[in-house]
Ligand SMILES: Nc1ncnc2c1ncn2[C@@H]1O[C@H](COP(=O)(O)OP(=O)(O)O)[C@@H](O)[C@H]1O
């Protein structure tokens with residue numbers, strides 16, 4: 322079954338005459354990696370904010386797992402779809418790095434030992450171990466990006482949306498992120514990557530959606546994606 326579907330979606334920001342998005346018809350499968358590309362201001366971030374219910378479509382319908390998105394609470398959507406914001410500062414709110422990674426797990430009632438183990442795993446993987454007691458907003462840009470990604474991945478959501486996740490990451494950290502995303506893709510979890518990083522997109526995405534000026538300009542299937550190679 323299609324996981325996310327947009328039908329004839331349009332969106333206007335308040336007091337704007339020109340739509341930020343118009344005539345959007347798109348389907349996303351649960352186990353597929355789709356990249357969304359297009360110039361700055363073409364509507365990529367707006368499109369994904371509609372998919373998680375943070376913004377509401379002005380026209381058209383959005384479906385999640387076959388039901389209208391409006392039937393779900395924001396909390397229900399958040400438990401299903403992990404979302405990494407373009408600006409990590411907007412999503413970090415805990416007083417330490419370790420708390421940030423454990424927040425969702427504690428919230429879902431995992432036992433403290435499991436939470437501790439998972440925090441350790443994600444901090445190690447994203448090379449943040451030395452910062453576990455640091456205040457998240459005092460980290461460098463690249464560290465904040467890694468923390469935001471670690472905090473979302475630690476919740477093990479069934480689907481992921483990452484908005485420009487490679488900005489602020491050096492080549493080595495980009496490769497680490499790529500390897501991790503390939504690993505969760507092999508576990509059957511799909512994702513949407515918004516990225517201008519052509520080599521990152523080429524190595525991960527099975528489908529590339531190209532946007533321009535609030536519309537879908539085209540889609541390329543990339544069956545040769547290296548994603549499922551061992
Ligand atoms: N909060 C906002 N209020 C008004 N207009 C906005 C807001 N956020 C984005 N826009 C406008 O909507 C359009 C699409 O923006 P955005 O979705 O951020 O594009 P992208 O992520 O592709 O760079 C742009 O013209 C932008 O100026």
Ligand SMILES: [Mg+2]
Nearest residue numbers: 365366367407
């Ligand atoms: Mg954007």
